[in-house]
Amino acid sequence: MNDAALMPYDDVLAAFDPALGLEVHVELNTASKMFCGCPATFGGEPNAGTCPTCLGLPGAMPVVNGKAVESAIRIGLALNCDIAEWCRFARKNYFYPDMPKNFQTSQYDEPIAFDGWMDVDVDGETFRVEIERAHMEEDTGKSLHVGGATGRIHGADYSLVDYNRAGIPLIEIVTRPILGAGEKAPEVAKAYVSQLRELIVALGVSEARMDQGNLRADVNLSLSPKGSGTLGTRTETKNVNSFRSVERAVRYEMQRHAVILSDGGSILQETRHWHEDTGITTSGREKSDAEDYRYFPEPDLVPVAPSREWVDELRGTLPENPTARRARLQEEWGFSDLDMRDTIGAGALGLVEETIAAGATPQAARKWWLGELARRSNEDGVDLVDLAITPADVARVQALVDDKTVNDKLARQVIEGVLAGEGTPDEVVAGRGLAVVSDDGALGAAVDKAISENPDVADKIRDGKHAAAGALIGAVMKEMRGQADAARVRELILEKLA
């Protein structure tokens, strides 16, 4: 693995302007595949969800999935795109073992949606990202390389192919070059993918889980000499599978390009692999702009010509505009600009919203997602949405605090248990025996013990120095492993030493 030299980030910015480009693949949640009736669910018995069409057998005829076209149009409209009055599918010819037809049915010069934009919030500023196109295509199958140490083909004894995923509908959303982001380029890239995901979730067209591969980002980056107004040679880092990795990959490529360019070298136009564990990219394959995929219109499918009436009808089904939604939520929740900026920056807007819908107050929802859970997501190197806890769980944890079943400290242990897969918050409380004890019998015994072990403190309290009770409360808490009802303990101490 070639661990490249990197330029300090500030030095990169002094000498270069970054240009970003993002290609995001969204796997649709339709019931069936893009061109056949096979189930569009990946997983299960390998190759069970296949038929002659998605296996590319001779003579098999594809039929377009109407629901997938509907989802594509809704995504296009939500991204402020124009919707084609007439467009076709095209064959993108290349060989790859997990692509049974030896071509991918995609769209080429006639995408279903084009010329759109999305406004992205970064640190309280709005950044407009222009969308070049959103087009329909199909997913490939999946290769499994067996016997090697890394799971990659190199060093493997043999490979297996599962075609269950082949033909699942994808929408590829491509931005225009994003210029002028400067030092914030990594954050803009992350915010774009994160806020695009929220839009996709609001549309209800995909599960949009990055860790499950429902949403996959390819990150293009190039540098040009500062102020030159030109575009440099780009690299494309493939399949970056979390928001934080998008940010890290952009930063890494900026620092790597800068060293090469300032040494008088040139950037090789290529795809690169992102390595989550080491936080670096490595060379993939060389890629020219004029790669010859021998595109031609798909002869087995009729053109797609959505009527204007249908497009208008779909426009009426769009979720609230994201900018309006953020403003409305901020008002409803009573968040300050800073609270809101932090919530959006953490990719927690939807999570906080769902936690509130499940019964928590806005303040409590924000406290957990931006506090304890943000800490855990940083520690584990995963996005908040990928933590193994649901908004409903978080709301339940807060409810357990509110009804005094647990205190704040114990609540953190409940969260730890949920994240560790020990069950729901209630199951963790029962399983770990975490409930706060407020029963006078059990508390009284612990209080008596603390008094007898700390006679000096007890005397002070008898003399009216009630502030000294803190030391005894601490002793009782320690004795009861943090599970005593502190307020009741204090009352008992003062009663006993009155």
Ligand SMILES: [Zn+2]
């Ligand atoms: Zn099929």
